[in-house]
Amino acid sequence: MNRFVTALYLDHIGEIRRYIGRRIACRDTVADLAQETFVRLLSVDQVPAPDKSRAYLFRIAEHLTIDHYRRQAPLAGKQLNLDDCADLPCPAPAPERHAIARQELRRLQAAIDTLPARCREVFIRHKFDGLPQKTLAAEYGVTLNAIEKLLIRALLQLRSALQ
Structure with a gap:
């Protein structure tokens, strides 16, 4: 799965950024949402078929963009005092969660690689x-x-290897 997502990332990251960029002006937000698109793909239980993966990526990007606007809507036109916001949790996953997810994927990939050939296939x-x-x-x-x-x-065997 890791190789599949890597290939998708290399093939489509530019398209995904442009797609989100046409809807959101902030470059940092565009980059974050594009990255989150692939993180979400890594977290799905069943990856879509290769011929539908591009459409699936754009659907994720569309939903992330909509979610971004929904989070921003209550703030539109309001000025906030930064002191009042100090204790608010960030809605995005913490960097540690991304690191943990990458480690878990590497462990899963290594465990899959140890399966007998036909079983793995x-x-x-x-x-x-x-x-x-x-x-x-x-x-x-x-x-x-x-x-x-x-x-x-x-x-x-995977359960045994991952416990």
Whole structure:
């Protein structure tokens, strides 16, 4: 998944920034929201199919832009005293959370890399490419039960490696 998201980032970060930049004037906010788009992609349970990933990224960026405006709406036209804001929590995830998420992804990638070859391939194609078990069984010429066993083995080994 990490490689998939990295490839998406390299291919689409400029487009995402321009898309958000047409809606928001602040460069720093645009950069933050573009980065958050990919962080959100990393946090989804099931990554969209490769042919739909670009659209999915733009949908995330659109929702983040809308959320940004919703957070800003109550502040429009008001001046705030900075002393009153000192105790307000920041709505964005803390930098530590980003670092922890990256570490967790590296651990997951390393754990996936230790799976037996066929087990790893079936797991990746099912979880990240979104292929149904039935399709995988047909492609590999095995029973549905065999695919389920490979997925169970992968999940058990990953759970063991990540605990």
